[in-house]
Amino acid sequence: MTSREKTANNKFSCTERERAIFEAGIKLATVYHQFVGTPVNIDTVKQLEDTISRTIEVQPYVECAEIKIDRDSFVSDGDTYSYVSLTGDMIDAKVVIALGDSRVTAEMRYDEDLEYPLMYVSKIE
Amino acid sequence: MTSREKTANNKFSCTERERAIFEAGIKLATVYHQFVGTPVNIDTVKQLEDTISRTIEVQPYVECAEIKIDRDSFVSDGDTYSYVSLTGDMIDAKVVIALGDSRVTAEMRYDEDLEYPLMYVSKIE
Amino acid sequence: MTSREKTANNKFSCTERERAIFEAGIKLATVYHQFVGTPVNIDTVKQLEDTISRTIEVQPYVECAEIKIDRDSFVSDGDTYSYVSLTGDMIDAKVVIALGDSRVTAEMRYDEDLEYPLMYVSKIE
């Protein structure tokens, strides 16, 4: 552990497991609030997914991040206005946080019943 | 509890206390990634702080959110270019999440030693 | 004119009128890409409109900015999930740029025929 990591650790009033859960929340909200509004079309969607994943993996304690953007909103033979502004409802995200002995998986997914893109903790190991 | 809240609860594989911690992480990252980049000057900073606080309080399970933006970057008698683009380092944020019997306080604050605007859990009740 | 304004002017390869048009484009895209994704409900919408207006007026050469957010998406007696994430389609924006002798009005508005929130120049004086 670097001295900066120790400094950071000392600021936390919770267990390592709880901190991993906290970090998972940070990462999903980063996906949402950094990237919602981004122009995207059928030709750029794959690259945007990859870039969001890599961007999240840059943040501390991320083991991996998987991003899927729903293709249903795209048209393949449109005009110059046929692109989409990324919304939260279009995003499926899954992040795995590894911190000490804890491993937390959290997901964001549009829930039909809630009519809401819910962020939730799906697994703790 | 509404039926939508029950639906949401069922998606979580963790305790209520852990969920409150997760929600705290979401809220601090919302402050950061939604508002960093916003143009602001000495005349608008108070209103921007209030709006960010109220915006976070709109999200689920927030008891209160307090935002302070550092005034050191502002000049009071500048020209048309004398405004600032909000950065994470300028923001002090504190959110209190209340969920069932759990109450979690989390903060974001620039840490001189880390040279980093750290988000951390500061209290769990 | 300050020396910084002169320095900026010298970078432009176009007329003052054309520069005012350029600045108008900048301001409307700032509204869109800075604020889309912001959580908002019926209680905070007025304050958010005001803050976006004031934020745009902080930027260079803005005479005024008017922001209206469509209330149709809001419910007044919802649960904790009954808020909205601001979208471009919900925003009506009008900015007036004044630069030297030129005055340019530009607007952003959802266009039913285009199914697109079009930004356009509506008046040059």
Place this chain on the structure above:
Amino acid sequence: MTSREKTANNKFSCTERERAIFEAGIKLATVYHQFVGTPVNIDTVKQLEDTISRTIEVQPYVECAEIKIDRDSFVSDGDTYSYVSLTGDMIDAKVVIALGDSRVTAEMRYDEDLEYPLMYVSKIE
């Protein structure tokens, strides 16, 4: 020209050349306000540059967009906190708008004298 493009054209109270200038302003502000705040490090910076370029090219009337992010802020052998949050000062952007017979080049670049990331029109053909 598609019927949607005609519908859009009819909303504009300016020449095609002026509209190209307006579109250039929109694109540069999109780069700034959509992507400032994005986590990035030395390993992801190239991909982020490409994705921002492609994202801007998705928008109407963009012939090309070139994005360069300053590497000076990155360290190559840091710890988990050694990444950077993208700022406007780090970005060099150049967009070329082609609309009818007009071709407009606009740039965003940090100006040392202004201490400001200036957006400006650099060429009209």
